[in-house]
Amino acid sequence: MSIRDMSLEDSGGTGREVHITYFDGTRRKLFIVDEEVPFPEGRLIVSRTDAQGIITHANESFVRMSAYAQEELLGAPHCILRHPDMPAIAFRGLWDSVGQGKKWHGYVKNLRKDGRYYWVHAVVVPNVRNGKIEGYASVRRKPSRSKIAEYEALYEKLLAEEVKA
Amino acid sequence: MNYVMTISPDFNIKFVPGWFVFNSWLQKHLGQGIKLEMFMDFPAQQAALDSERIDLIFANPSNAATLVRERGFVPIARPLGRSDEAVIAARAGGPIKAIDDLKPGVRVGTTADPDVHMMCMIMIEAADLNATNIALQRYDNFIAVAKNLMRGGCDLGFFLADMFNEMSPGIRKELQVVVQSQIFSVHHALLAGPRMAGMREQILASLTGMNSDAKAKGILGDMGLTGWEEMSREDAEFMIDLMDTLTWDLQS
Numbered sequence: 398m399s400i401r402d403m404s405l406e407d408s409g410g411t412g413r414e415v416h417i418t419y420f421d422g423t424r425r426k427l428f429i430v431d432e433e434v435p436f437p438e439g440r441l442i443v444s445r446t447d448a449q450g451i452i453t454h455a456n457e458s459f460v461r462m463s464a465y466a467q468e469e470l471l472g473a474p475h476c477i478l479r480h481p482d483m484p485a486i487a488f489r490g491l492w493d494s495v496g497q498g499k500k501w502h503g504y505v506k507n508l509r510k511d512g513r514y515y516w517v518h519a520v521v522v523p524n525v526r527n528g529k530i531e532g533y534a535s536v537r538r539k540p541s542r543s544k545i546a547e548y549e550a551l552y553e554k555l556l557a558e559e560v561k562a
Numbered sequence: 563m564n565y566v567m568t569i570s571p572d573f574n575i576k577f578v579p580g581w582f583v584f585n586s587w588l589q590k591h592l593g594q595g596i597k598l599e600m601f602m603d604f605p606a607q608q609a610a611l612d613s614e615r616i617d618l619i620f621a622n623p624s625n626a627a628t629l630v631r632e633r634g635f636v637p638i639a640r641p642l643g644r645s646d647e648a649v650i651a652a653r654a655g656g657p658i659k660a661i662d663d664l665k666p667g668v669r670v671g672t673t674a675d676p677d678v679h680m681m682c683m684i685m686i687e688a689a690d691l692n693a694t695n696i697a698l699q700r701y702d703n704f705i706a707v708a709k710n711l712m713r714g715g716c717d718l719g720f721f722l723a724d725m726f727n728e729m730s731p732g733i734r735k736e737l738q739v740v741v742q743s744q745i746f747s748v749h750h751a752l753l754a755g756p757r758m759a760g761m762r763e764q765i766l767a768s769l770t771g772m773n774s775d776a777k778a779k780g781i782l783g784d785m786g787l788t789g790w791e792e793m794s795r796e797d798a799e800f801m802i803d804l805m806d807t808l809t810w811d812l813q814s
Contacts, residue, residue: 436688438660438661438685438688438741439685439741439742439743439744439745440743440744440745441684441743441745441747441808443747443804445800456746456747457746458744500806500807518687520807520808521807522803522806522807524799524800524803526796526799534800534803534804534807535807536804536807536808538684538687538688539685539687539688540687540688541687541688541689541690543690544690
């Protein structure tokens with residue numbers, strides 16, 4: 398998988414350097430800023446990927462919340478949004494479900510281009526055309542603060558277990 | 563053969579004459595007899611769809627999804643630059659000013675409009691509210707929701723944004739917007755049923771040409787539209803996929 402490293406400049410020169418390893422062994426350098434950007438009221442983030450998880454559609458809310466330009470998002474792998482605080486097992490459940498043609502939903506901490514983060518309640522559905530999965534549509538909406546607190550604690554625990562293993 | 567056209571019951575009453583003029587215009591363009599039937603509520607329209615009497619429909623997103631995937635309807639066009647959005651409103655000067663002010667037990671006035679209800683339920687989800695911890699009160703139409711909101715019969719009202727924005731100044735000043743959706747991807751669509759599916763290209767050409775004819779342009783204005791743009795099968799499939807994600811785990 399081809400994915401570009403983040404730069405210190407992207408984070409306004411204040412990010413802390415972290416390295417993340419994706420499912421296929423690809424490593425990426427990140428610059429993290431521990432600051433949440435609130436999900437705007439009434440909006441939905443909509444994106445589509447092809448069957449390999451490459452972004453093919455990004456709506457205006459996605460562009461705005463991710464802090465990437467639309468041209469940067471299109472053609473990039475969806476895991477460009479993966480925050481290092483998210484355990485790998487959370488995404489394994491996603492891909493297992495949608496790969497079997499099922500819907501998936503979950504609470505996700507997403508990484509922005511500037512190193513800050515935003516929480517979403519994500520629902521992903523496979524785009525089935527003529528009986529074949531051609532890609533995936535993902536819609537993210539505003540999660541409640543109680544759900545964020547619940548999943549923050551859960552992911553922290555899962556991540557610690559992954560690190561230990 | 564005479565065909566039957568209808569429009570979604572969430573229409574704005576002031577545009578009804580425009581739809582009748584459009585129907586006459588379309589009959590002339592297609593050289594076909596088409597009768598326009600209006601239904602005042604969603605159950606009545608559903609009964610007509612179930613009895614397979616409808617050949618052409620300006621459908622709301624929920625109905626469009628079912629008709630395309632399950633009933634063999636084909637998408638033709640969608641209104642140019644226009645999407646379906648929802649408004650959640652409360653009494654002006656009352657304690658509810660934002661989603662964070664909402665508490666379990668809140669009394670919510672809603673209608674049978676499935677899309678508006680769905681969009682608004684999604685927006686209150688951010689306050690940990692769902693159908694199990696709010697008091698839902700169903701009213702016949704958006705005006706009835708507004709009146710009950712003003713009288714204190716409910717604390718919150720769900721509205722189609724277009725309808726809310728068209729309410730009289732007297733009603734509007736009694737209400738305040740808590741949140742308005744900005745989804746952009748969900749919209750009404752004109753669909754042809756199986757008996758008219760073969761006329762799709764002819765209908766589409768007529769619709770997309772309306773803006774280049776002064777008289778037809780006037781009809782569009784009378785329908786509250788600025789034009790039509792093609793809606794392909796893939797456009798419809800994508801909107802249906804989105805609707806699928808939006809109805810996920812909503813307890814309505």
